[in-house]
Amino acid sequence: MPSPTHAVPRPPRRPLSALRDMLVSEAGGGLVLMASAALALVVANTPLADTYFAALKAYLGPLSVLHWINDALMAVFFLLVGLEIKREVLDGRLRTWPDRVLPGLAALGGMAAPALVYVAVNWNSPETLRGWAIPAATDIAFALGVLALLGPRVPVSLKVFLTALAIIDDLGAVVIIAAFYTADLSLAMLGGAGLTLTVLYGLNRAGVARLWPYLLLGVVLWVFVLKSGVHATIAGVLLALTIPLRLSVGKPDDPTSPLHILEHAVHPWSAYLILPVFGFANAGVSLAGFKSAMLLDPVTLGVALGLFVGKQVGVFSLVLAAVRFGLAQRPAHTTWAQVYGVSLLCGVGFTMSLFIGLLAFANAPELEAETKVGVLIGSLACMAAGALVLRFAPARASRR
Numbered sequence: 001m002p003s004p005t006h007a008v009p010r011p012p013r014r015p016l017s018a019l020r021d022m023l024v025s026e027a028g029g030g031l032v033l034m035a036s037a038a039l040a041l042v043v044a045n046t047p048l049a050d051t052y053f054a055a056l057k058a059y060l061g062p063l064s065v066l067h068w069i070n071d072a073l074m075a076v077f078f079l080l081v082g083l084e085i086k087r088e089v090l091d092g093r094l095r096t097w098p099d100r101v102l103p104g105l106a107a108l109g110g111m112a113a114p115a116l117v118y119v120a121v122n123w124n125s126p127e128t129l130r131g132w133a134i135p136a137a138t139d140i141a142f143a144l145g146v147l148a149l150l151g152p153r154v155p156v157s158l159k160v161f162l163t164a165l166a167i168i169d170d171l172g173a174v175v176i177i178a179a180f181y182t183a184d185l186s187l188a189m190l191g192g193a194g195l196t197l198t199v200l201y202g203l204n205r206a207g208v209a210r211l212w213p214y215l216l217l218g219v220v221l222w223v224f225v226l227k228s229g230v231h232a233t234i235a236g237v238l239l240a241l242t243i244p245l246r247l248s249v250g251k252p253d254d255p256t257s258p259l260h261i262l263e264h265a266v267h268p269w270s271a272y273l274i275l276p277v278f279g280f281a282n283a284g285v286s287l288a289g290f291k292s293a294m295l296l297d298p299v300t301l302g303v304a305l306g307l308f309v310g311k312q313v314g315v316f317s318l319v320l321a322a323v324r325f326g327l328a329q330r331p332a333h334t335t336w337a338q339v340y341g342v343s344l345l346c347g348v349g350f351t352m353s354l355f356i357g358l359l360a361f362a363n364a365p366e367l368e369a370e371t372k373v374g375v376l377i378g379s380l381a382c383m384a385a386g387a388l389v390l391r392f393a394p395a396r397a398s399r400r
Contacts, residue, residue, distance in 0.1 A: 029271025030145020036276035037283040037350065041376075044284030056281055069281045070358060073274045075222055075236040080270045081170045082240025083263040091247050093164050102328035103164035105318040110165070110346050111136040111172050113314025114306035121302035128299050131360040133176045134371060135306025135378065137352030140166035141275055142379065143345040146387050154390055157331035158342050165315070165346065173352050174237050181359040182230050189228035193235070196221045200242040207244075209258050214243055231359060275351060282354045285372045295377070299367050303353070303374025308381045311347035316340050341389035347382030350375060 043052045056066040063071065088094040094103070114135035122128045143162055147154050200217050208214075218239040226232035246257035254260055294300060319339055322328040330339060357371035 029275060030139075030141040030143070031148065032272055032276050033141050033279045033350070034145060036280040037376075040280045040282075040284035044286050045288070049284075049286055052284055066281055069278055070355070071226060071232040072222070074278060074355065075233045076266065077270050077274050077278070078174070078233040078236030079218070079240050080236075080263065080266045081167075081174065082237035083243065083259055083266070084167055085171050085237075086240060086243070086245060087259060087263065088164065088167055090245055093160060094167070098328070099164075100168075102319060102322055102331075103161060104168055105322050105327070106161075106165045106315045106343075106346075107168035107172060109314030109318035110138060110169060110311050110343075111314070113317075114310030114347075114349075117310035118302035118306040121305060122298045125298040128302070128367060131299055131302070131357060131367070131371065133173075133180065134353050134357045134360060134375070135303050135310060135347075135349055136169075136176070137173045137349045137356060138166045138169045138311070138346045139348050139350040139352060139379070140170075141271065142348040142350050142383065143342075143386075146345055146348070146383050147390075150387065150390050153393075154342075155331065155333045155338070158334055158338060161331045162342050162345065169346075170352070173356070174234065177231055177356065177359065178234050181356065185229040186227060189224050190230070193221055193224035193228055193230075193238075196224060197238055197242070200239065204242050204244050209244055209256075211243075211258055211262055214239065214258075233355075278351060278355075282358065283350075283372065283376070285369055285376070294370065294373070297370050299361075299370040300374040300377070303357075303371055304378040304381070307347040307349050307353070307375070307378030308385075311349070311382065312340070312343045315346045316343035319343070335394050337393035338390060341386050341393055344382050344386035344389060348379045348386075350379050353379075 040052075043049065056064065058065050060068060094100045115132045118132050118135055119129065122131070140163060143166070144159065147159055147162070196217055200214060200221070203213055203217075218235065221239055222232055222235040225235040225238075240259075243259045243262055244257070245259040246254050295304075316339065319330070320336075323330050330336070353375045354372065357368060357375065361367035361371060
């Protein structure tokens with residue numbers, strides 16, 4: 001007589017790894033960001049334009065709506081950037097030097113080449129040289145959104161490579177913002193920020209794992225940084241570096257790690273609310289009175305060429321050099337055509353490029369408008385070209 005069967009308990013479902021979770025969230029968020037940017041362009045060129053621009057300039061307490069978005073909401077985005085950088089460097093895909101070589105070199109080339117292109121175009125225009133860093137950034141949400149539309153045609157290894165590259169790129173952008181786009185510094189406020197940061201570090205060293213003390217002091221840190229002359233969003237990165245991370249190599253979803261808990265909590269808000277709101281608030285460009293000659297203005301041309309030409313040249317050439325000289329291997333199961341397609345997508349610089357442009361030309365509305373046009377043209381060209389290359393690229397190399 002056969003023994004009675006018993007239901008075998010299923011093993012607990014392992015949650016998505018932090019990186020896989022981010023790929024899914026960023027890709028979906030990228031599509032929402034595209035829609036919000038397109039909506040802003042439409043609204044800015046309809047009878048609703050006056051209401052749109054007036055609402056952004058309206059004050060809520062000490063700051064305008066636009067400043068609340070760019071200084072406060074984006075500080076949460078930068079908090080997420082900092083958490084991702086810390087996790088990947090200490091416990092993820094950038095944990096070892098071999099893991100960092102290829103995306104690190106690609107990010108370096110992808111920041112230097114666009115800046116050089118911009119400087120070359122603006123060399124005889126000293127008042128616009130301040131925008132040299134605008135095309136140096138990659139928008140991971142937009143780029144992964146394009147990859148999501150292409151589905152399984154793009155190997156997972158390329159998505160991981162693009163994510164790692166963008167994380168290092170974000171780190172470079174944070175350093176650039178802190179070093180080159182600060183106002184007059186207040187030593188008193190900087191001192192307050194330093195003291196708050198010291199307390200946060202002390203909490204970390206003391207083993208405090210609850211998040212609320214860090215978040216409460218993070219608000220205090222944001223206020224000090226806001227009033228110090230350093231851009232307020234840097235507070236988000238500084239706070240992230242103090243959040244405890246319980247190392248768990250091979251188990252990147254440790255539910256007891258404060259950093260993992262906070263990252264998973266913030267990610268959906270960043271992808272589906274903060275970045276779309278930022279895109280809607282900053283992508284609106286009125287085309288009233290627009291003339292084709294404006295496309296040749298130094299800022300517009302420098303930004304567009306920096307993103308479309310500089311990014312692909314910088315990223316692809318250093319990846320090619322790294323592989324040819326034996327410093328790294330090409331992402332697994334990819335062809336050079338696919339790597340080139342992703343290099344093109346690195347030129348989608350929407351969020352961070354617009355953000356740096358706002359800092360570079362804070363008191364020059366005309367240059368801000370030219371920046372937005374250049375970012376939109378360059379990013380759209382990279383999205384279209386990158387998607388086209390990846391759509392028709394061979395699926396896999398026969399040999400490496």
